[in-house]
Amino acid sequence: MAETPLQMTIRLYRKLKRRGHKVRTWSDYFEGKHPLLFASPEFSTQTGDLFDGFSDNWCRTIVHATAERLRPLAFRLADGSIDKAAGRAWKRSGCHVEANLALLEALISGRSYALVWKPDGVHTEITFEKSTTAIVEYVPGRRRLRAAGLKVWTDHDLEFATLFTPTMVYRWQRPRRDGGQWTGRTAGLSRGQPSHIPNPLRVVPLVELPNLVRLGASPVSELAPVIPLQNSINALWVHAMTASDERALPARVVLGMDRPVREIIDPDTGEVVGEEDEPLAKFRSDRLLWLERQGASIAEFSAADLRGFLDLITQAVEHVAAQTRTPAIYLNKKLINIPESAVSADESGLVAKAYEKQDHFGAGLQEVMRLEALAAGEPDRAESLSMGSVVWRDPHFRTEVQYADSLVKLKGIGVPDEALWERIPGVTHDEIERWKRMRTDQAAAILGGDLAALYGPKPTEGEQGSAEPVPEVA
Structure with missing residues (x-):
């Protein structure tokens, strides 16, 4: 049916x-x-919605x-x-x-x-x-x-x-x-x-x-081959930023010493009823630490090297360029001495x-x-x-110089002006028609003997009469 x-x-x-x-x-x-x-469930649990929208x-x-x-x-x-x-x-x-x-x-x-x-x-x-x-x-x-x-x-x-x-x-x-x-x-x-x-x-x-x-x-879509690589680039960036936030600076650790504590005092009797760990945030902000126990020392962990993340991101971007036939200069903008x-x-x-x-x-x-x-x-x-x-x-x-050089060479082998004009970027055919009329007007002015018309409008009679006379030279 x-x-x-x-x-x-x-x-x-x-x-x-x-x-x-x-x-x-x-x-x-x-x-x-x-x-x-491409981020693990554990990573998402730790960061929550921190990178939403990135x-x-x-x-x-x-x-x-x-x-x-x-x-x-x-x-x-x-x-x-x-x-x-x-x-x-x-x-x-x-x-x-x-x-x-x-x-x-x-x-x-x-x-x-x-x-x-x-x-x-x-x-x-x-x-x-x-x-x-x-x-x-x-x-x-x-x-x-x-x-x-x-x-x-x-x-x-x-x-x-x-x-x-x-x-x-x-x-x-x-x-x-x-x-x-x-x-x-x-x-x-x-x-x-x-x-x-x-x-x-x-x-x-x-x-x-x-x-x-x-x-x-x-x-x-042109984006079909790009999306998997785009996802990997985003994941690498958020891992790099997380590592930068946690390990971008060297970390110091105190060895051979108990954790600092402070006494807990009963406000009614004034007696010591216990002790609690001293918050370490104060030591970080004051940048002060007393090492009273004999044999205590300070060690240091070096800052994390993030170049591995950056190398992977660069490699992924290069893969995007290769798979989409996009020039590398569009993506890294390195135009020095090229x-x-x-x-x-x-x-x-x-x-x-x-x-x-x-x-x-x-x-x-x-x-x-x-x-x-x-x-x-x-x-x-x-x-x-x-x-x-x-x-x-x-x-x-191309640059204007490259276009000009190319058009001059084509003109030299006899390519008509109209065909050359069409090769100029951004030139519309309305403009080409206007150029044709201007060329015709110029040719008519030359054949008519009115060469001054090629250089702009001539002065009117009134303007000619009002000109001051040139003094005679004795």
Whole structure:
């Protein structure tokens, strides 16, 4: 029997909720909320909650090292030209900011989503969703053909869900309390508007942006290989701090002498009724001690050497760098007397990983802009976008001198100015268009004989007449 839209909604909703535990764990580690693991029960009993909330958080550094090298700038059509309409739609929806957050979320949670829709029926809007609020299902045997998509959210005492299929959009709601039944949506809809409507795009408008590592495998967080090492680093630090607190200073001990005692006097009779141990805290604070027994002496225990802990922590951090292809300079910041070639070699693994991520995420972003073109009623542009590519910021981080040297050499072998400008970090295609107009204006001024226009505005007639005459030289 075929699955009904309501049954599909319930099934996808349950699948989405099952995913939530793992996503929350990855998110907590990114935020530095780490449980203290790899410590013995005896250690936990002694320290109690002393180290609750402590973490030496390398997870955030690992994720940001990749995320900061993923910056989509524009979209090319099949003929290699920049799609200006896609650029306007991208900026109109705030994607130049939101997309960076979506890619960061995908690196943390394994995936994020983009939704292309016309909420008012007129203007196309692109929004990005977390992996805990959206899910996409694919046609069996087809890894890229979307069969359905579900988006959920809450508002006060109601929970909402929208199921997207290629032909219909089903809109549901239910009370949050006691897990009520899903019914057709009425909240937020005008009177007489149906809960379920046809899908004008004729395709599922929810697109997954997966952080892939294997063919056919589920998307996974960048933090998956880091978490065990992060736990070991935290455990080593708390052991080092505990040892530092107890044994960081030399300890002295008195040998051959009884423990100091003091008499207990009855306050009523004034007679000595016993004796008790003298608190040693006073001797520590006064730094005074009387050795009255013959043969008494003082010995000393050396302070604990904590370098073993620090060496282990350094080794664990190096393992984090190796397993995530993160440059060592990101983690230890030792840049003294290191040549530029060595820095570039150290970053080569991260740069290669960034290129891989650009391919994976780029396919999803191309599909998003293809849907935007379909929603705008431009099927030819949509087809051209599907055969085009995403323009990304160069994942190499170089100095201005290195970039200038590289661009001059490329210019020397005949690379056009526009292609060189695109290689400058942070330069948008709007700026490139402005530079083209400025170059055209300069050429027109030269051909027109107006060389002064190249150096700024000329003075007006009034300003020329008010100039004081130059005195004649006798």
